Amino acid sequence: MFSIGDFARLGRVSVRMLRHYDSIGLLRPAAVDPHSGYRYYTAEQLRRLNRVIALKELGLTLAQVQAILDDAVDVAELRGMLRLRRSQLEAQLAADTARLAGIEARLRMIETEGRMTTQDVVLKPIAPVRLAELSATAPSYQTEDIGPVIQPLYPELFRRLEAAGIRPSGPGIAWYAPAGEPGGEAVVVHAGVTVDVDPDPAAGVAVVDLPAVPAAATVIHHGPMDEAEQSMQVLARWIEENGYRADGFAREVYLDYCPDAPEKGVTELQLPVRHG
Numbered sequence: 001m002f003s004i005g006d007f008a009r010l011g012r013v014s015v016r017m018l019r020h021y022d023s024i025g026l027l028r029p030a031a032v033d034p035h036s037g038y039r040y041y042t043a044e045q046l047r048r049l050n051r052v053i054a055l056k057e058l059g060l061t062l063a064q065v066q067a068i069l070d071d072a073v074d075v076a077e078l079r080g081m082l083r084l085r086r087s088q089l090e091a092q093l094a095a096d097t098a099r100l101a102g103i104e105a106r107l108r109m110i111e112t113e114g115r116m117t118t119q120d121v122v123l124k125p126i127a128p129v130r131l132a133e134l135s136a137t138a139p140s141y142q143t144e145d146i147g148p149v150i151q152p153l154y155p156e157l158f159r160r161l162e163a164a165g166i167r168p169s170g171p172g173i174a175w176y177a178p179a180g181e182p183g184g185e186a187v188v189v190h191a192g193v194t195v196d197v198d199p200d201p202a203a204g205v206a207v208v209d210l211p212a213v214p215a216a217a218t219v220i221h222h223g224p225m226d227e228a229e230q231s232m233q234v235l236a237r238w239i240e241e242n243g244y245r246a247d248g249f250a251r252e253v254y255l256d257y258c259p260d261a262p263e264k265g266v267t268e269l270q271l272p273v274r275h276g
Helices: 004-011 015-023 045-057 062-070 075-111 143-150 153-164 229-241
Strands: 039-041 122-126 129-138 172-178 187-194 206-210 213-222 244-246 251-256 266-275
Touching (some): 004 045, 045 062, 045 075, 075 143, 122 266, 129 153, 143 153, 143 187, 153 187, 213 229, 229 266
Antiparallel strands (some): 129 187, 172 187, 213 266, 244 266, 251 266
């Protein structure tokens, strides 16, 4: 048998924790010296300790842990519970990572305010264009909602075009439209690329004609699209200074599409405008 100190080291827990588990009846020592009161444990008891720690990591209270263990949860059930918790933690980590990236992007935008001026904005008409595209709905137009929706669309779009033998004739263009009820935040994300073909249902992609835009405030954005807010705010200042009003969502024309190195990307933002 092992002393409480040795058992704590073997189980990678504290002596204080083992004493607490003993006091509440969750993990009793195998033997207690009647004269010294020293607690002793067996190697077999590491199995129960492992289950206690694992169930605690699932977010259960010690009372719930004890009830589960006393009902003899088998290895398969415990494994399933742990896998579910792992999936939950992975999803939470992904969400926190995305949130951190958004904070860092916003901080960089604040730190670089003023470096890009409205002199970089060009007002011009936009010609009609034919696109092959795939679409999906995002819960909002926020960067953190758009990114996860649009990112898988382009690889799948290019895969389908290659399978259908369709070659792009120009740059990729993403455009957006409201989804659902008027006034709602959801948007339909259209991931397209310029083509010169007729619609063909067998190709597995939609072929649409985007209409001409009489006037659009445009600016060239350098870098990843999750940092495009600064360029959009430059457009906002230009629109206000020149007496225009925004007229819908901006189109994103990927002049240099770099999926493996988004920091090298070059994108023209085209925001339709009209006189206020």
